[in-house]
Amino acid sequence: MLVNKFSLLFLTTLCYSLSYQLQQMKTLNWGIVGLGKIAHSFVQDLQLVDNSQPVAAASRSLDKAKTFSSYYKIPKSYGSYTELFNDPAVDIVYIATPHDSHAELSIEAMRAGKHVLCEKPLAVNSKQVQSILETSRKEGVFMMEALWSKFNPAIKECLRLISTDTIGEVNYLQADFSFNMNHEQEHDRMLNMELAGGSLLDMGIYPVFLAYSVFGKPADILATSRFHRTGADIQTAIIFKYKNGIAQLMSGFASRSDMVAKIYGTAGRIHINPVWHESEGLSIYGNEASSPPQQIDLPKKGKGYTYEIEECMRCISEGKIESPHWSHQNSLDLIDILDQVRRQIGLRYPFE
Numbered sequence: 231m232l233v234n235k236f237s238l239l240f241l242t243t244l245c246y247s248l249s250y251q252l253q254q255m256k257t258l259n260w261g262i263v264g265l266g267k268i269a270h271s272f273v274q275d276l277q278l279v280d281n282s283q284p285v286a287a288a289s290r291s292l293d294k295a296k297t298f299s300s301y302y303k304i305p306k307s308y309g310s311y312t313e314l315f316n317d318p319a320v321d322i323v324y325i326a327t328p329h330d331s332h333a334e335l336s337i338e339a340m341r342a343g344k345h346v347l348c349e350k351p352l353a354v355n356s357k358q359v360q361s362i363l364e365t366s367r368k369e370g371v372f373m374m375e376a377l378w379s380k381f382n383p384a385i386k387e388c389l390r391l392i393s394t395d396t397i398g399e400v401n402y403l404q405a406d407f408s409f410n411m412n413h414e415q416e417h418d419r420m421l422n423m424e425l426a427g428g429s430l431l432d433m434g435i436y437p438v439f440l441a442y443s444v445f446g447k448p449a450d451i452l453a454t455s456r457f458h459r460t461g462a463d464i465q466t467a468i469i470f471k472y473k474n475g476i477a478q479l480m481s482g483f484a485s486r487s488d489m490v491a492k493i494y495g496t497a498g499r500i501h502i503n504p505v506w507h508e509s510e511g512l513s514i515y516g517n518e519a520s521s522p523p524q525q526i527d528l529p530k531k532g533k534g535y536t537y538e539i540e541e542c543m544r545c546i547s548e549g550k551i552e553s554p555h556w557s558h559q560n561s562l563d564l565i566d567i568l569d570q571v572r573r574q575i576g577l578r579y580p581f582e
């Protein structure tokens with residue numbers, strides 16, 4: 231039906247041509263800041279990308295930085311983030327600390343002349359995001375929110391299929407991101423209000439990003455949450471209304487959801503296979519109930535952080551301060567929507 235071999239051939243050719251371009255680029259030297267869970271995954275993917283290499287790692291503890299660096303064979307270790315920002319060998323800093331510190335650290339790194347890739351959410355609220363983006367413009371350095379799903383091959387292909395009317399006029403989207411966690415660990419980053427914890431900013435950001443990528447900014451928002459005793463939202467349900475559609479979204483720490491994102495149009499529907507925000511394929515259904523879905527397999531390189539890394543390399547080599555594919559305006563729109571959801575559910579952080 232809908233998708234033919236030519237589009238897959240086109241995708242494969244595009245991948246080869248992008249990979250050739252990356253091989254021609256000057257090596258980009260990365261500094262890794264905040265050596266927690268995601269920093270480990272990111273560095274493993276960084277080592278899979280041609281002409282990108284980790285040259286320094288910084289932690290609040292020098293011992294921790296040395297252990298991390300020796301494991302990944304990174305030449306330099308620092309016991310403070312500021313020392314890494316001031317290292318002339320570092321071209322770009324990857325910030326992987328809790329959300330509350332993203333703005334302060336991104337700004338400090340850019341003022342030291344570094345390009346920055348900062349973990350999602352880019353910051354806790356619109357005001358903070360604006361000051362980050364102003365600094366990027368003022369210093370003339372590249373800045374991108376690490377919204378890696380935007381560069382995931384399956385999600386890219388899904389958005390392309392939607393834009394070419396493969397499933398007709400899209401009018402309904404359903405997406406969630408929820409798992410079960412131990413609610414007794416009050417100091418866990420995810421439940422800690424001082425670190426801007428809660429399911430919305432950590433996981434709900436993905437379904438919100440998908441709805442925004444498909445429909446744009448919502449005309450109306452309805453949202454409600456259940457809260458942990460710390461004040462962090464442990465379940466948040468959201469409905470966005472658009473002129474021509476509805477999105478139904480959910481994030482949570484209380485149960486595991488199936489994590490299939492479903493996008494419905496007048497001529498069929500696309501499922502982004504689980505776990506959808508890091509998917510490796512799509513299932514495309516027509517409106518005939520009896521016909522089997524068409525499966526499209528789009529395996530990832532590494533865990534999938536490779537694509538945002540390659541995007542940083544391309545943009546920096548072209549002298550850009552933002553990505554055309556996840557732009558500064560996209561980050562501003564996303565945090566504005568999240569701010570609106572937070573106002574509805576009554577979630578404010580102690581430092582706001």
Ligand SMILES: NC(=O)c1ccc[n+]([C@@H]2O[C@H](COP(=O)([O-])OP(=O)(O)OC[C@H]3O[C@@H](n4cnc5c(N)ncnc54)[C@H](OP(=O)(O)O)[C@@H]3O)[C@@H](O)[C@H]2O)c1
Nearest residue numbers: 264265266267268269289290326327328329349350351419
């Ligand atoms: N893109 C993705 O797939 C993905 C996945 C998970 C998380 N994330 C994002 O990445 C960020 C970090 O998440 P994570 O799961 O890696 O968190 P994590 O395991 O808790 O690690 C965060 C690191 O930040 C540093 N840090 C600085 N100030 C801190 C403080 N006050 N309390 C605790 N740690 C502090 C610590 O590193 P040092 O001790 O070395 O200084 C810590 O190891 C979050 O913003 C999250 O949204 C993204």
